[in-house]
Amino acid sequence: MNKEEIIEALKIIVEPYSEEASALVHINENTDFITDLKINSANLVDIVLDIEEKFNIEIDNDSMAKMLTVKATTEIIAQKLEAHAG
Amino acid sequence: MTTQEILDKLPYGKSFLFVDELLHVDENGAKGTYTYVKDLPFYEGHFKNHPVTPAVILTETMAQIGLVCLGIYLLKNETSQNVSMAMTSNAIDFLKPVAPGEQVTITSEKVYFRFNKLSCKVKMENAAGETVCKGNISGMLISKENG
Numbered sequence: 658m659n660k661e662e663i664i665e666a667l668k669i670i671v672e673p674y675s676e677e678a679s680a681l682v683h684i685n686e687n688t689d690f691i692t693d694l695k696i697n698s699a700n701l702v703d704i705v706l707d708i709e710e711k712f713n714i715e716i717d718n719d720s721m722a723k724m725l726t727v728k729a730t731t732e733i734i735a736q737k738l739e740a741h742a743g
Numbered sequence: 744m745t746t747q748e749i750l751d752k753l754p755y756g757k758s759f760l761f762v763d764e765l766l767h768v769d770e771n772g773a774k775g776t777y778t779y780v781k782d783l784p785f786y787e788g789h790f791k792n793h794p795v796t797p798a799v800i801l802t803e804t805m806a807q808i809g810l811v812c813l814g815i816y817l818l819k820n821e822t823s824q825n826v827s828m829a830m831t832s833n834a835i836d837f838l839k840p841v842a843p844g845e846q847v848t849i850t851s852e853k854v855y856f857r858f859n860k861l862s863c864k865v866k867m868e869n870a871a872g873e874t875v876c877k878g879n880i881s882g883m884l885i886s887k888e889n890g
Contacts (some may be wrong), residue, residue, distance in 0.1 A: 697831065698883060699831035702860040705858065
């Protein structure tokens, strides 16, 4: 799964948790979950749980703490997928 | 951790404490009771000449017993810290009214506890064993040093 595919999947996961329609349409690597999409910390937990389910990976506390932007989240997902495949 | 130790750690003052007894708590859930005594102040206004326990108070009672008591237990290894909890979402169905003087029993079942977010299925029953309300409540646990 390449970066664009991960971002596309992420967009579908994040959508129900944000009311920021225009930020959702223009979602990109620089999108910040809290400042751009106005997602609170409780919903961020749900997004991480949805990511675990969708990609069949496990997110630890340290990774979770970094997952504040699309870029960081995509990198963590890619790393976990790679570790999984290897 | 004993149930009394959990009760002692609850952050509520007398006017907003809705836990009398904590009957049981383990990794997966909690069970406790509360009696809405007849002279609770909100009965005077909810409603005029027709006191009924407000749904928001039923929700708070379910959260204090079902979520906060369980959360304190789940964080028991961090005993030096005080725990508080912010309710972040709930979806509750209210099936029956609760009159002044009624005792209710709350049972919670943990759905998940990840990254300090606790989500539970919670049910409240009256003395006759009828379900008065049920649903899902989630909150974020915040542990505070010396707090």
